[in-house]
Amino acid sequence: MHRTIFTTPVVSSLLRGFSLAWLRLAGWTVQGALPEQARKSVFIAAPHTSNWDLPYTLFAAFALRLTPYWMGKASIFKFPFGGLMRFLGGIPVDRSKSNNLVAASADALNAADGPVQLIVPPEGTRSKTIYWKTGFYWIAVTAKLPIVMAYMDYPRKLVGLGPLFMPTGDVDADMAEIKRYYAQYKGKNASQFTHE
Template identity: 50%
Template sequence: MPRYTIFSTPVITPLISAVSATALKLLGWQIKGINAADTPRCIIIGAPHTTNWDLPFSLMIAFQLKVPLFWMGKDSIFKFPFGGLMRWMGGIPVDRSRSHNTVTTTAQLFETDASLRILMAPEGTRSAVKGWKSGFYHIAVQGNVPILLGYIDYKRKVGGIAQAFYPTGDYEADLQQIKSIYNQLT
């Protein structure tokens, strides 16, 4: 998926990195967890996804971890006049109204890109949901990549990557284990 993004634009990228570091420090945030830069091909999930602030904080945290990434979002936020900006910020629009073979298409991207990281919200929405969507998991399995467990805790002002999880192909068992890890973070 080679293209200029917020993470690869000459002159602008170091400036945004410095602004991100300063903003997080002034706001009292700590970045914790594993060094995601050691995992060049992965799915990063962020849970829970509860607010529009998740995206800017996720991007600032990614800058601090030195982890360029792409992120998937609903296609409606990619419409004029902000579509170009969202794509430059690493956004990949997803039309959730019908099936577009997104899992297979996304998994195939890992075959051609040796340093592809894609951030996804497993709930698929900011609204309260009973269960997670399984697309992130199936992309990781088909793409043969790990799932990094990202988090943002607004109360404690802590964010980062808790750990890498390597899917076994048993969705139900793996999902239970992933959710158990997230439960320990709170």
């Protein structure tokens, strides 16, 4: 995995202090901690309903001492912001091409030398969507890694890490259980998030 702001020693320490202070001043509470067995893992990032989710996610990642990477549409990685997006942990995804993103992501996770958490929003978009994409699920299954149920709740100003979930391979049953867990959280634009 490429170097990011989270793996740059002095910068990451300074930004952790800034993130903790900013979240506290903004009234947000950070909950949970990353268990040792989830140093390599796939994160569900839900609800994902606003552009504000990215900065809050980055602040929370610093506060929780994570090593996150996230996937974003290729267009946001174009000049002049491409280098910055990669430094923030971004991995460009070309949605117009049919490629085996699941296998490539699983291979990258397994090949990484140190801790790495791949953050994937199950909706795949900030817009309202009825069906969750299952890419995060199949990445975890293929890589044989746990899923961390990370959350952001705007009304209560909570951000954190929920329980670990080990996928069984029964995607329908597992997705139903995961969605039940997320029923308690609301995004910034709550009407755009469905857990059904």
